[in-house]
Amino acid sequence: MHLILVTSLDGLSRNTAVFALAGGSADTPVVLHDLLDDGVVARRVHVGGDVTERESMVLEHGCLSCTVRFDLAPTLLRLSDGGATRAIVGLPPGTTAENAIDALSTVVPRAFTVETVALAVRPEDVEDQLWDQHTLFASGYTAVPEDSRTPGEFLIGEFLFADTVLPTRSELLPEDPTLRRRGLQLVGELAPHATVVDIPGAAGVCSVSDAARPTAGSLGALGEYDDAAARARSLPGLVHTPETPSEEFRTVECRVARPLHPERFRTALGAISEGCCFVRGNVWIAGVDARVAVQGVGPRISLIDAGSWSADALQGQWCRGTHLALTGDELDDDDITTLLEACALTDEELLVLGAGSRATTGPNTTHTTNPEGAP
Numbered sequence: 001m002h003l004i005l006v007t008s009l010d011g012l013s014r015n016t017a018v019f020a021l022a023g024g025s026a027d028t029p030v031v032l033h034d035l036l037d038d039g040v041v042a043r044r045v046h047v048g049g050d051v052t053e054r055e056s057m058v059l060e061h062g063c064l065s066c067t068v069r070f071d072l073a074p075t076l077l078r079l080s081d082g083g084a085t086r087a088i089v090g091l092p093p094g095t096t097a098e099n100a101i102d103a104l105s106t107v108v109p110r111a112f113t114v115e116t117v118a119l120a121v122r123p124e125d126v127e128d129q130l131w132d133q134h135t136l137f138a139s140g141y142t143a144v145p146e147d148s149r150t151p152g153e154f155l156i157g158e159f160l161f162a163d164t165v166l167p168t169r170s171e172l173l174p175e176d177p178t179l180r181r182r183g184l185q186l187v188g189e190l191a192p193h194a195t196v197v198d199i200p201g202a203a204g205v206c207s208v209s210d211a212a213r214p215t216a217g218s219l220g221a222l223g224e225y226d227d228a229a230a231r232a233r234s235l236p237g238l239v240h241t242p243e244t245p246s247e248e249f250r251t252v253e254c255r256v257a258r259p260l261h262p263e264r265f266r267t268a269l270g271a272i273s274e275g276c277c278f279v280r281g282n283v284w285i286a287g288v289d290a291r292v293a294v295q296g297v298g299p300r301i302s303l304i305d306a307g308s309w310s311a312d313a314l315q316g317q318w319c320r321g322t323h324l325a326l327t328g329d330e331l332d333d334d335d336i337t338t339l340l341e342a343c344a345l346t347d348e349e350l351l352v353l354g355a356g357s358r359a360t361t362g363p364n365t366t367h368t369t370n371p372e373g374a375p
Contacts, residue, residue, distance in 0.1 A: 123183025
């Protein structure tokens with residue numbers, strides 16, 4: 001069976017997306033799961049616009065892995081046995097597509113082929129969601145108190161992993177054309193690899209070029225899921241930027257050839273990332289053998305041990321050196337460059353602190369804004 005997975009932060013965007021994709025098709029089931037309080041999992045199956053199944057069950061652990069094992073996989077296998085060759089799966093809000101794919105592969109290996117992973121979002125909400133400092137649970141997106149991710153961290157992960165973005169419209173809130181346009185431009189900065197498929201409304205159809213793949217009747221034209229590419233995009237520290245800047249947002253790239261002084265970089269990081277809704281890249285810290293990945297979403301920024309440096313990984317992007325990309329709407333290239341350049345070791349510090357290997361020659365810092373052909 002072929003699957004289209006729809007991931008989302010909120011149930012309204014997810015529902016709008018899956019029913020628009022189904023387009024009233026009489027033979028494509030839509031499977032929706034919601035994780036509720038106290039381990040309750042609710043399932044609905046729609047075919048041709050009608051609800052054919054509606055059931056709630058209590059699982060020992062109301063989590064994704066249990067839901068996939070005890071309900072989603074059996075439901076999809078039953079639909080496949082009944083003659084369905086394709087299904088649209090609306091994942092529970094806050095559930096990552098990568099975890100769902102891994103769980104399905106573990107429970108029923110090679111039973112399903114994922115055609116598309118699509119993220120459903122309301123563009124007007126994206127910027128506020130990126131800056132939300134509360135957890136998914138505190139903001140009301142999930143029923144799992146232990147989930148410490150912020151809404152923005154979830155969204156960035158799905159933007160990177162998904163091959164398709166489905167901008168939705170709300171039937172409850174009036175549309176603001178200015179905010180929607182701004183949100184769509186931000187989406188383009190965050191997911192330059194993705195096919196953006198506009199959904200006019202809950203009953204609308206996808207308005208995209210027929211050249212996009214795959215296509216399937218009324219499902220519309222979507223991006224094509226590539227498992228290796230999706231996982232590579234999601235690696236900590238990877239820098240992938242759009243070829244051209246948008247009107248509202250842009251991405252500044254900075255490179256430093258020398259290792260960075262650990263204390264100066266830690267002190268400067270807040271000022272460097274101020275006002276940036278998304279920061280990513282790798283830094284070379286003096287005295288640290290491992291590659292340090294930087295991941296910042298809205299108000300939260302993290303430094304991650306990303307393993308050893310490699311001259312071969314991802315076309316040489318991980319050769320020793322600092323490479324940061326910062327996305328925002330009011331960025332000062334000179335200030336960012338000056339702050340980062342001041343973190344580089346001086347000649348005297350190189351002799352004292354060492355760096356594990358000789359620094360490369362050339363200018364300490366270079367920066368570009370959305371360079372064409374940037375990796």
